[in-house]
Amino acid sequence: MSECEAQSLPTEMTAARVEAHGHLDALKLRTIAVPHPGPGEVLVSVRAAGLNHLDLWVRKGVPGHTFPLPLTPGCDGAGVVIALGPGTRRAKIGDEVIIAPGLSCGVCAACVRGNDPLCTQYGILGETRDGTCAEYVLVPEANLLPRPSQVPWPLAGCFALVSLTAWTMLVDRARLQPGETILVLAGGSGVGSLAIQIGRYIGCRVIATAGGSEKCARLRTLGADETIDHNTEGISERVLELTDQQGVNVVFEHVGEATWDESLRSLAWGGRLVTCGATTGAKATIQLRRLFFKSQSILGSTMGPRGNLHTLVKLLDRGILTPQLSETLPLRDLREAHRKLEAREVFGKVAVIP
Ligand SMILES: [Zn+2]
16 A cells, blocks of 8 residues: 555544443444554445344353454445555455455465365454444455445345355255255344245245244245244144145254254255254254154354355346345444344344444
């Protein structure tokens, strides 16, 4: 970066900060110094940041886990490159980008194989270093993806984490095949609504759950063939009815304790259950006899190879995958955005604009 460019950069910015874990008031808006890009890094002016359940954990804290506080939360975002660190090779000032949330060393065996979530130094923006809920964010150049020009900023800013998670679960981990049937739990969530669209794109029959007839109707517009209202219907009972008592080939889980048993009961012989989360609790039991007799698989998945995002951005560009954006709020209303996400008042995503 030349001295001239350095002088034209802002020196201070507004950023959300978690200084100590807690309730909504643990989110503070602070004026802090704008960081300078180090080797291989770029500074992005954030146009929109997408919230995820991870933001809630960063704010509340996780027993037994240490976050590097104080920390700016926010894993997802999109914006414009405004400064380049030494040694950057592809990025240019003015590039409009979507930010990939995963961080890894780039040189270990897992990274070289393209399986960066298995890197021992794997981290996520807004969890292990300052994230996107700020006017500016520093990211490695390798985390930049081109923003399709017709995709509005708030949609671009909340696409990466959910699409990467859902795609990796279904395509890489569960090896979902055309013609199979999948059950998507909580289809109205950020990750669930992407899973419905991916299942449909691959050519599967998609059964999805949600609470209430209104949400169920929205899931059908996203591509769900059948919906189950979990407020009034038993999930596995209804799945077995819909599948001629066979069950589904793949269960897309992220709810955890509240649905785990119903999810397992919905699984066909040879079925695969893939999970990326436990928003209602992490304790679960498994009937081992059922598991081995039926040759079933239980698969864990976190995030996904960064390379998958280059495919996913093309599907975003073509309108095949679209994040469901429920609301866009100014960054100063971040507490309200957290509250809505935590109270499950939203369908899909919430974005904030710095
Ligand atoms: Zn690595």
